Amino acid sequence: MSEPAATSAAAPQTWQRRSMGQRLLRYALGLFIIAAIVQAARTVEVIPEFLYDAPEQMGDMLRRMWPVDWSYFGQAVGSALLETLHMATLGTLLSLALALPLGVMVAGNVTPNRLLNFVARLLLVASRSVNSLVWALLFVAIFGPGPLAGMLAIALRSVGFVGKLVGEALEQAPRGPIEALQAAGATRFAQIWYGYWPHIKPSFWSVALLRWDINVRESGVLGLVGAGGIGVALNTAIDLFYWDRVALVLITIFAVVIAAEVLVLWVRKRVI
Numbered sequence: 001m002s003e004p005a006a007t008s009a010a011a012p013q014t015w016q017r018r019s020m021g022q023r024l025l026r027y028a029l030g031l032f033i034i035a036a037i038v039q040a041a042r043t044v045e046v047i048p049e050f051l052y053d054a055p056e057q058m059g060d061m062l063r064r065m066w067p068v069d070w071s072y073f074g075q076a077v078g079s080a081l082l083e084t085l086h087m088a089t090l091g092t093l094l095s096l097a098l099a100l101p102l103g104v105m106v107a108g109n110v111t112p113n114r115l116l117n118f119v120a121r122l123l124l125v126a127s128r129s130v131n132s133l134v135w136a137l138l139f140v141a142i143f144g145p146g147p148l149a150g151m152l153a154i155a156l157r158s159v160g161f162v163g164k165l166v167g168e169a170l171e172q173a174p175r176g177p178i179e180a181l182q183a184a185g186a187t188r189f190a191q192i193w194y195g196y197w198p199h200i201k202p203s204f205w206s207v208a209l210l211r212w213d214i215n216v217r218e219s220g221v222l223g224l225v226g227a228g229g230i231g232v233a234l235n236t237a238i239d240l241f242y243w244d245r246v247a248l249v250l251i252t253i254f255a256v257v258i259a260a261e262v263l264v265l266w267v268r269k270r271v272i
Contacts, residue, residue, distance in 0.1 A: 065247035072245045076233045077252055084229035084256075087147050087222070088215040091154025096208055098159045103166025110170050110196065120163070127160030132218050136227035147228030154215045154222070161214075165207045169200040209264045216260045220253045 105111050105120035132153050139149035178195040186194070223231020230249060237245035 061243060064243035067244065068247045068251065069242070069244040070248060072237075072242075072248050073252070076236075077230065077249060080223070080230040080233045081252060081256065083147050084219045084223075084231075085216065087150045087154060087227075087229055088212060088219040091151045091219070092158060092208065092212040092215050094151070094155035095158035095162055095211065098155065099162035099166055102159065102163040103170060104192065106163065106167035107170035109173070109175075110192065120167075124160040124163045124167075127156055127158075128164070129160075130157070132157040132222065133225055136222045136225050140226045145226035145228070150219060150222040150227030150229055153227060154219055157218070158211050158215060162207055162211055166200065166204060169203045170196055173199040206268060209267055213260050213264045217257055220256070 102120045102124055105116045106124060108114075108117055111117060111120075135153035135156050136149055139152045143149050143152075173196050177199075178191055181191045181195050219229050219231075220234075221231045223229040223233070224235050226232070230253060234246065234249040234253075237243075237249060
């Protein structure tokens with residue numbers, strides 16, 4: 001080790017008090033956070049009478065849910081569950097097909113065109129800014145109630161998530177292989193396929209599995225707005241006050257979410 005490096009390493013650390021401007025800024029941020037919390041609590045409009053009565057109402061609901069109506073699974077829940085899984089899977093596949101070209105367009109090192117970058121980024125932001133339930137409401141109004149509306153809602157909601165991560169992975173790709181392909185006269189498609197794709201492939205499939213897991217969870221509630229799936233069975237049971245059937249649907253959703261989580265973890269460890 002050289003003498004200057006040793007001297008700098010052995011030099012004691014000196015602590016300095018914050019300046020007056022830094023302290024005022026910290027106090028201002030603290031006051032702003034407190035004011036925001038107070039304002040949020042005021043707009044929630046909590047009714048104390050309902051809070052006092054909530055434990056009793058919750059206990060009454062749980063008593064109505066027991067015993068669980070297991071026979072309802074074969075009547076409606078089983079087919080609705082398969083419909084939910086189909087919606088989540090097809091919606092994820094459609095989102096991957098749409099997100100890949102948008103991810104390529106949004107990456108400035110792959111697509112050096114600011115107009116295309118802006119358009120792709122605008123589409124990805126628009127996809128992420130609208131909740132899946134809102135997308136489902138729009139598609140139910142266009143195509144009518146059913147799993148088609150739910151599948152399209154899942155797909156358009158997922159495009160922004162997957163496309164953003166694909167674009168970021170492309171921008172972080174090393175330049176060495178790309179420059180070698182360019183020097184060899186490779187086409188743009190060859191540069192993407194042989195230079196960028198091997199770098200982003202593990203991240204892409206990890207994101208795809210994660211998004212499918214998220215879509216399985218989200219597709220369970222899209223039926224509440226008429227977009228098909230197990231949410232339709234849940235909404236029907238709630239409307240008819242069949243709380244024993246509500247319990248069965250909730251247990252089924254919970255079991256499917258846990259199974260999807262285990263499956264995704266297994267695939268990531270064994271395949272990716």
